[in-house]
Amino acid sequence: MLPADDPDPNAVPDVRRCLDCGRCSYVCPVSHMTEDFSPRKVAEQFVLEGKLRRDRGLWQCMSCGACTEICQSEVRFHEYLRAKRRELRETFQPEDTHGAAPSSIMRLTANEKIAPKKEGWVAPDLELDQGSETLLFVGCTPYFDVIFRHLRDDLLDIPRSALRLLNAAGIRPKLLPAERCCGHDAYWLGDEDLFDRLARLNLDAIEKAGIKEVVAFCPECYSTLKQIYPRRFGPLGFEVRSVSEVISEKMKAGEIELGHEEERVT
Numbered sequence: 218m219l220p221a222d223d224p225d226p227n228a229v230p231d232v233r234r235c236l237d238c239g240r241c242s243y244v245c246p247v248s249h250m251t252e253d254f255s256p257r258k259v260a261e262q263f264v265l266e267g268k269l270r271r272d273r274g275l276w277q278c279m280s281c282g283a284c285t286e287i288c289q290s291e292v293r294f295h296e297y298l299r300a301k302r303r304e305l306r307e308t309f310q311p312e313d314t315h316g317a318a319p320s321s322i323m324r325l326t327a328n329e330k331i332a333p334k335k336e337g338w339v340a341p342d343l344e345l346d347q348g349s350e351t352l353l354f355v356g357c358t359p360y361f362d363v364i365f366r367h368l369r370d371d372l373l374d375i376p377r378s379a380l381r382l383l384n385a386a387g388i389r390p391k392l393l394p395a396e397r398c399c400g401h402d403a404y405w406l407g408d409e410d411l412f413d414r415l416a417r418l419n420l421d422a423i424e425k426a427g428i429k430e431v432v433a434f435c436p437e438c439y440s441t442l443k444q445i446y447p448r449r450f451g452p453l454g455f456e457v458r459s460v461s462e463v464i465s466e467k468m469k470a471g472e473i474e475l476g477h478e479e480e481r482v483t
């Protein structure tokens with residue numbers, strides 16, 4: 218989950234509040250991997266130079282919000298960078314990652330004339346109910362299975378496992394053939410037009426299908442649907458939960474048990 222919303226999410230947070238304490242760099246995953254990046258360095262550069270350099274640093278942040286969680290000066294760095302990206306992308310396009318495949322998927326699925334095909338991963342032992350009011354939101358995993366095959370053999374094990382867990386909890390969800398990319402990357406890269414197109418297509422499809430609950434297994438889909446959709450479009454007509462929340466509730470209610478209780482799972 219991202220940190221709590223700003224009262225005005227479109228306001229640009231004031232990085233001049235930064236005290237240069239370094240706590241954000243300590244928790245930032247990008248700082249750990251990239252020598253020349255740290256949230257406080259970007260803040261310092263802005264304060265000293267009055268503007269951000271349009272270099273890679275601006276686009277390296279992954280918008281996880283860990284820096285904002287730990288900052289005692291309420292700098293809200295992840296929101297600050299989103300606002301700056303929105304402003305700067307007019308004149309400076311970020312470099313595409315992974316051979317531009319993820320950004321192409323976002324743009325292609327934002328085209329309402331293109332019908333996504335996303336249900337080929339369902340194994341014969343898994344149960345769906347197309348009349349269900351619970352939707353399993355699959356996100357871009359079916360496409361990522363092709364793009365990231367060099368990193369992991371079968372990414373489709375992830376939606377299969379999520380569906381298997383739901384089935385074990387007595388839930389047979391529906392899949393939406395018209396489901397699009399949730400728009401997470403478009404939003405955090407400052408491309409609000411693309412994000413709004415994707416989100417509206419998803420919201421229309423979810424509403425038309427009479428869905429009361431959306432279950433996500435991807436943390437980006439989860440936080441986008443739960444926090445960003447209402448931020449842009451107002452209250453949702455359905456609940457959003459993660460698979461882990463559903464399973465944890467069922468375990469507490471004694472309706473599902475782990476086979477190996479001594480195992481540590483995430």
Ligand code: SF4
Pocket residue numbers: 234235236237238239240241242256257260284287288289290291292294
């Ligand atoms: S945690 Fe906050 S105050 Fe400390 S360096 Fe980072 S942005 Fe500045």
Ligand code: SF4
Pocket residue numbers: 241244245246247248255256277278279280281282283284285294295
């Ligand atoms: S939001 Fe960006 S800058 Fe902050 S901790 Fe995450 S990756 Fe680092």
